[in-house]
Amino acid sequence: MARADLLLQLVQAALTRDERRVKSSVEALASEERAKRHTVLADELVRLLRQTASMEPVTPGTNSKSDGYTEVHPKRRLSDLCLPDAVLGDLQSLIEEQHRADLLRAYNIEPRHRVLLIGPPGNGKTSTAEALAAELAVPLLVLRYETVITSYLGETSLNIEKVFEEARSRHCVLFLDEFDTLAKERGDEHDTGEVKRVVSNLLMQIDQLPSHAIVCAATNHSELLDRAVWRRFQLKLEFPNPTRDQRTYFAQELRERLGMVFGRSSRTIIDKLGPISYAEIEDFFLELRRRQILSGDLEGTDDALLVRTLTNWEKRARSVHEGG
Known part of the structure; x- marks a missing residue:
């Protein structure tokens, strides 16, 4: 029999439609079977690969599949994120329900699959959607508003339907960032009838999603959402601004992951x-690490480099705050 790790790698690659990994996994299986003198099986694997040689390879990372969405092969895991305990617990429960969906269905219960992420920008909503897809070993489909929303009557609703139709046909996570852009309160007197039709159609599309397709919507402005939207989501997760201790913990984890060493503590820098x-903490430490690498100061002995980076960061932050 083929090695279990190769089979698992092949299945995961197939589920995420990563054709390069599928090809490399099949080649490894063929080589292993040939070494066991299973030449018939090895030759058949090679023949099947040659039949699909004309397929366009999928680049790991991001692959634009249509005008309405971008397909992302997720890399971040939940263990990479700094999440509130309540959010982490709810996500782990959702993941378990999806993994054990057959058991739930034996009792006529479907796993939850509609998640609303709420909170200010930069605190992990997008990363959480990616991590959720990674934990489920499925692709992440990200709605592209610049191609979905148009000025033509009825076309926006049609574009949304096409994206949801694709999501219904696959085991995936469909991510709707800045959800309030689409799901605005229909009672707004300034909105046109077209906006109301878009929201109504969006709600219908969410209702029609099967439980193997997870819809994950994120908003920075939950107060703008239509009231009917709230009822559609089975999980509503809050992502508040991090506390001082949470920022320090995240900074320390990030420093260790990047291999950064210098005299000042994470608490002092935070x-x-x-x-x-x-997100801003990550941007700062990545900027500092680039400066260290380019200057040759891999051990972080140049305290002046840290001070300059901090000073530049403070100037930019002050400029943004003052609107400059």
């Missing part, structure tokens, strides 16, 4: 940076 988001 206090200098102030109450910023996780």
Whole structure:
């Protein structure tokens, strides 16, 4: 029999439609079977590969599959994120329900699959959608508003239907960022009838999604969402701004992952940076690491480099705050 790790790698590659990994996995299986003198099986595997040689390879990372969405092969895992305990617990429950869906269905219960992520930008909503797809070993489909929303009557609803039709046919996570762009409150007197039709159609598309297709919507402005939208989501997860301790923990984890060493503690640096988001903390440390690498200071002995980076960061933050 083929090695279990190769079979698992092949299945995961097939589920995420990563054709390069499928090809390399099949080649490894063929080589192993040939070494066992299973030449008939090895030759058949090679023949099947040659039949599909004309297929366009999928580049790992991001692959634009249509005008309405971008397909992303997720890399971040839940263990890579710094999430509130309540959010992490709810996500783990959702993942378990999806993995054990057959058991639930034996009792006429479907796993939950509609998740609303709420909170200010930069605190992990997009990363959570990616991690959810990674934990389920499925692709992440990201709705592209610039191609879905048009000025032509009825065309926006049609474009949304096409994206949801694709999601219904696959085991995937469909990510709707800035969800309030589409799901605005229909009682707004300034909105046109077309906006109301788009929201109504969107709600219908969400209702029609099967439970193997997870829809994950994120918003920075939950107060703008139509009231009917709230009832559609089985999980509503809050992503507040991180506390000082959470920022420090995240910074320390990030430093260790990047292999960064320098004299000042993570707490000291975080206090200098102030109450910023996780995304901004990551941006700062990545910028500092680039400066260290380019200067040859891999051990972080140049304290002046850290001070300059902090000063530049504070100037930019002040400029943004003042609208400059």
